[in-house]
Amino acid sequence: MRYELYYWTGIQGRGEFVRLALEDAGADYVDVAREQGDAVMMPFLRGERPGTRPFAPPFLRAGRQVIAQTANILAFLAPRHGLVPASAASQCQALQWQLTIADMVAEVHDTHHPIAMELYYEDQRAEARKRAASFRHERMPKYLGYFEDILAGGDGRHTLGRRHSYVDLSLFQLMSGLEYAFPQAMKGLRRRTTRLRALAERVASRPRVAAYLASPRRVPFNEDGIFRHYPELDGA
């Protein structure tokens, strides 16, 4: 099946979690908005296309199904492409972790947009500094410590038992984004994130992931996306 992925052009954003799964699986997909522009998503968002209406991108068209919400898309794709074990219990566990990653990603977004999504960063800079400080000092160590412990409790190399899964791909993306946005804070957490960093390196060296990361399909991190590097939010 040829999947159609729909996500904002120009940023990695939440779409990147889906893209990584599709790329790692070697799945056949078209990145529709990148080929035709963001406007192609609007009829879906207005409910003018068959299938479940998405509240926001990313969404995936798979045959007649339209599927939105990043974690939901991954839960749909993963068992079809060997990115999660077949058992219901493993899939439940994977979804739990993906949703915890999604919670952290939402908090990353709010470090630069603590007041209003519809305003520019420049209009909420003072509040962003405060929110980012709380994120760096309280939330980052808590979330990363949690996942580091999960890795320590397993085989030390994978989140889910002894198997590569989409959760590992998502943790790679989370670590990459945090390294980009908060290099100083991540430096401070180096000793407490050895397993996470090793996992991110292993994922980056998977042949299809490595090929993807080296391709022009991997849009660089930038200050329009979720992971933004503003030195003042990194404690500078």
Added chain:
Amino acid sequence: MRYELYYWTGIQGRGEFVRLALEDAGADYVDVAREQGDAVMMPFLRGERPGTRPFAPPFLRAGRQVIAQTANILAFLAPRHGLVPASAASQCQALQWQLTIADMVAEVHDTHHPIAMELYYEDQRAEARKRAASFRHERMPKYLGYFEDILAGGDGRHTLGRRHSYVDLSLFQLMSGLEYAFPQAMKGLRRRTTRLRALAERVASRPRVAAYLASPRRVPFNEDGIFRHYPELDGA
């Protein structure tokens, strides 16, 4: 099976979405922290109990499985109790909507905690006023308009086809919380939420839900929970 639900005592919070599903299903469950105190959750949160470690409550113990993340718990429970159709496509659709509700709930939380979860509301009051204004003017109409349209596109009475589902229970809870926290803003949206309000009334009159709401098990909304009524955040 007797389920064990774990959630902070004294508030409805995210646990209430799970509680409503268990109550509506007439499932056998123990609300463990309410009987033994919040401390009973700590060994789970520290990873000292068998089963997947939760990042935060709510979590559910079902036999040997420990399941966290509200939407994940509901996706687990619903097919076991007739709260979602058996087809994979329907369950995918339901999870998509539950995750959209969860996104809105997280934004509700941030109206009173825009800067830091670990600080009191009183310490982020000025920022909360700004964030709440954006929430009332931009986000509330967008989210509620989306779900109102979903209802209009179906049979007008249910989110998921012609069947009662856990998504309807969650929309009831969302509407109840918003009516409590933002009565003025909700008044302004009355004409644009006729289907959502009718759905909330139908859910409230389901025999088991009605019995639950009238029982002492339904903790009243209060200013420690997610849905808080601070008149200044409602535009007063």
